[in-house]
Amino acid sequence: MPEIEKLLDRKIGRAIFQYGMIQEGDRILAAVSGGKDSLSLLYHLLKKQRSFPIKFDLMAIHIKTEFRGGLDQMETLLKSWDAPYEFIEINMTGRLKPGRKMNCYWCSTQRRTELLQYAKENGYNKIALGHHMDDILETFIMNMAYKSELSTMLPVLQYDNYPHTVIRPLALVKEEEILKFADKMGIRSIVCDCGFDVKSKRKNVRKFLDDLADGEEFIKDNMYKAMSNPVSRYLPGVEARQQE
Amino acid sequence: MPEIEKLLDRKIGRAIFQYGMIQEGDRILAAVSGGKDSLSLLYHLLKKQRSFPIKFDLMAIHIKTEFRGGLDQMETLLKSWDAPYEFIEINMTGRLKPGRKMNCYWCSTQRRTELLQYAKENGYNKIALGHHMDDILETFIMNMAYKSELSTMLPVLQYDNYPHTVIRPLALVKEEEILKFADKMGIRSIVCDCGFDVKSKRKNVRKFLDDLADGEEFIKDNMYKAMSNPVSRYLPGVEARQQE
Numbered sequence: 001m002p003e004i005e006k007l008l009d010r011k012i013g014r015a016i017f018q019y020g021m022i023q024e025g026d027r028i029l030a031a032v033s034g035g036k037d038s039l040s041l042l043y044h045l046l047k048k049q050r051s052f053p054i055k056f057d058l059m060a061i062h063i064k065t066e067f068r069g070g071l072d073q074m075e076t077l078l079k080s081w082d083a084p085y086e087f088i089e090i091n092m093t094g095r096l097k098p099g100r101k102m103n104c105y106w107c108s109t110q111r112r113t114e115l116l117q118y119a120k121e122n123g124y125n126k127i128a129l130g131h132h133m134d135d136i137l138e139t140f141i142m143n144m145a146y147k148s149e150l151s152t153m154l155p156v157l158q159y160d161n162y163p164h165t166v167i168r169p170l171a172l173v174k175e176e177e178i179l180k181f182a183d184k185m186g187i188r189s190i191v192c193d194c195g196f197d198v199k200s201k202r203k204n205v206r207k208f209l210d211d212l213a214d215g216e217e218f219i220k221d222n223m224y225k226a227m228s229n230p231v232s233r234y235l236p237g238v239e240a241r242q243q244e
Numbered sequence: 245m246p247e248i249e250k251l252l253d254r255k256i257g258r259a260i261f262q263y264g265m266i267q268e269g270d271r272i273l274a275a276v277s278g279g280k281d282s283l284s285l286l287y288h289l290l291k292k293q294r295s296f297p298i299k300f301d302l303m304a305i306h307i308k309t310e311f312r313g314g315l316d317q318m319e320t321l322l323k324s325w326d327a328p329y330e331f332i333e334i335n336m337t338g339r340l341k342p343g344r345k346m347n348c349y350w351c352s353t354q355r356r357t358e359l360l361q362y363a364k365e366n367g368y369n370k371i372a373l374g375h376h377m378d379d380i381l382e383t384f385i386m387n388m389a390y391k392s393e394l395s396t397m398l399p400v401l402q403y404d405n406y407p408h409t410v411i412r413p414l415a416l417v418k419e420e421e422i423l424k425f426a427d428k429m430g431i432r433s434i435v436c437d438c439g440f441d442v443k444s445k446r447k448n449v450r451k452f453l454d455d456l457a458d459g460e461e462f463i464k465d466n467m468y469k470a471m472s473n474p475v476s477r478y479l480p481g482v483e484a485r486q487q488e
Binding site: 236 | 263380388392393395399457470474
């Protein structure tokens, strides 16, 4: 087994264990967008399913929109992995209210709703998403900048309004590691060609994190750990507020 | 009064009020490095001293090392403002233990100790430092990256080991605003020419913050507010740890 596969194996195992992501009898939907992240995740979840002492169900699901082509390639991959999968087709543009413009946030909310609906109708209790450490750090910075909050995407999120749990088993894996793995395995991303992507700020944040971590493997790990280590005594106004 | 002076006036006033920085009878040392930040702060504290309904003492102090020249220029400025001031001369290189290399962190610790010592001997209870919002945000990111902590420099810091309080009245002022003000007032920075400055990571962080905020005045304000708004429910592992 290549070193990079072992590394992902270990980090995904650690996240599952540390955050208590999977329990006996879980029925898990792995959302695959066609990108390298979610496909790499699916590959490893399939492996864990075979090797874990506890039993869980796993199915891959892809929400098919008019914005992504090249699905044959993904189907070939899924078949070669013996992955149970389903494609759900939706017409994204048709769902848009008149006069509203398409954007990534809205589109991803639509897809998330579709996933939750499918999970509900088919008795799945967990949804595995392919967000990795870089996504989580990036969201932390974006939430600071646009929501005035110290908050981010959680490795495990229990919805308030749905009896479902979202898990992110790649939480401890860096994007760079996934790229290496995907490259080794010949996993190619199907990119979204909607043309509405204007996530330049996000890209800016990603580039900054890469620059900051440049050559120092531990930096992103430190930043990730920091998110579970708010020191209220050294955050302006927090202590004062807590005493109110 | 120029607009930019009014802006600093307002923001410094707000910080002093919001964080309860100054009380009747305080004896405050304003540390001036010779840079635009601390000189701009001194200018405004002198003004506040004249206009505030409460009385406080204020003296400027400069720790003079072998690394900064151009002090005449600063003295001229201090005199033109009628500022009481004192220069304390120390031989920084001479304090270095044999075999140790000079660095900014060590040098600033030495100067801080000297300030505290002077305050103690001369009955000052507060030390005003010229750190601004960008410094505080930068330190937040650096602490994430190198200390795995969500923490930063505080607007008001009560030392554990000294009966002194550090205040940072520029906490709500952006560097860009200080640059504009200093420019308007003809305040020129005396730069440190020690040659040991290797704060490239810090500069990297500063540049990123500027890029992120580019043209969007509210971004840094949002990030600053975020630091007093940790949402434990949306920070990985925090809730779990708090319940332990």
